[in-house]
Amino acid sequence: xxxxxQSPQFLSIQEGENLTVYCNSSxxxxxxxxxxxxxxxxxxLLVTVVTGGEVKKLKRLxxxxxxxxxxxxxxxxxxxxxxTGLYLCAGxxxxxxxxxxxxxxxxxxxxx
Amino acid sequence: DTGVSQDPRHKITKRGQNVTFRCDPxxxxxxxxxxxxxxxxxxxxxxxxxxxxxLEKSRLLSDRFSAERPKGSFSTLEIQRTEQGDSAMYLCASxxxxxxxxxxxxxxxxSVL
Numbered sequence: 001x002x003x004x005x006q007s008p009q010f011l012s013i014q015e016g017e018n019l020t021v022y023c024n025s026s027x028x029x030x031x032x033x034x035x036x037x038x039x040x041x042x043x044x045l046l047v048t049v050v051t052g053g054e055v056k057k058l059k060r061l062x063x064x065x066x067x068x069x070x071x072x073x074x075x076x077x078x079x080x081x082x083x084t085g086l087y088l089c090a091g092x093x094x095x096x097x098x099x100x101x102x103x104x105x106x107x108x109x110x111x112x
Numbered sequence: 113d114t115g116v117s118q119d120p121r122h123k124i125t126k127r128g129q130n131v132t133f134r135c136d137p138x139x140x141x142x143x144x145x146x147x148x149x150x151x152x153x154x155x156x157x158x159x160x161x162x163x164x165x166x167l168e169k170s171r172l173l174s175d176r177f178s179a180e181r182p183k184g185s186f187s188t189l190e191i192q193r194t195e196q197g198d199s200a201m202y203l204c205a206s207x208x209x210x211x212x213x214x215x216x217x218x219x220x221x222x223s224v225l
Contacts, residue, residue: 004154031212042116042203042216043155088154098143098212099168102154 003027004089004103012109013079021074021087021106029091032065032072033100037086079110114138116217118204124223125194132190133220137206144187145214146179148172149201158202161187162209194224 004025013019023032031050035043047056049065049072056063062075072089089103117136125131137144142163147155158177159169163184173179176194181187191198201221205214 006154009152033212040221041218042205044216045213048212086152090154092212098207098214099145099157099160100147100155100214102147102156105152105154107152 003101004091006087006089006103006106008106009104010107010109012111015080015110015112016078017110019076019079019108021076021108023072023074023089023103025070025091027091028069029101030069030094031092032069033090033092034063034072034074035088035090035102037088043086043088076108079108081110081112084108084110116204116206116215118202118217118220120220121218122221122223124225126225127196128193130190130192131194131222132188133202133204133222135187135189135204135206135217137186137204138215139185141206141208141215142184143207143209144181145205145207146187146189147203147205149203149219150199155201155203158189191222194222196224198222199224 007022033048034046037043047063052067052069054065060077064073087106090100119134145160146158149155158173159179161181164181176192179189201219203219205216207214
């Protein structure tokens with residue numbers, strides 16, 4: 001059973017548009033990570049957020065961790081075709097040996 | 113640093129056959145994880161090792177599944193009497209204890225006919 005729900009499940013936009021992906025849970029996590037996965041490859045870590053309310057920026061990507069550490073969002077500004085992929089959030093709890101609980105995933109397609 | 117490697121990349125088998133996958137982690141990493149990912153979904157945790165000790169197994173890991181990491185280096189995941197529901201991508205990841213960054217392999221895609 002997945003404890004992290006992502007929305008939307010699928011997003012198809014044109015180059016230059018902005019988008020936001022949401023990751024919601026009823027559980028509190030000690031930290032949350034965002035990954036991007038391309039077809040036929042494993043997930044690659046984008047960012048880790050640890051503190052409630054934390055905002056991190058990675059070029060055109062902005063990540064936010066909710067105050068209660070139950071939810072997170074990923075905002076992409078001026079999307080590019082290279083942003084296409086499956087975006088996954090993953091929660092970590094202290095004392096679980098870094099075991100990841102992944103979200104349901106958001107598939108993003110950016111077209112010219 | 114060659115990254116995490118998995119072999120084979122693809123496996124097609126008939127229902128009822130046994131299959132074995134191999135994962136070679138990054139050399140200095142003492143923790144190794146297995147996840148299963150079905151199409152369009154996020155990966156689900158199966159099991160993890162610290163060195164050669166298997167410290168946790170998910171309820172998803174039925175009796176037909178067994179994982180080993182005999183010398184604390186590479187790991188194998190065996191599925192006995194495969195079923196069509198076992199069709200998925202099996203991902204391996206490794207990291208160093210105390211760090212929350214996991215490095216994933218490219219996975220083994222299993223198709224059970």
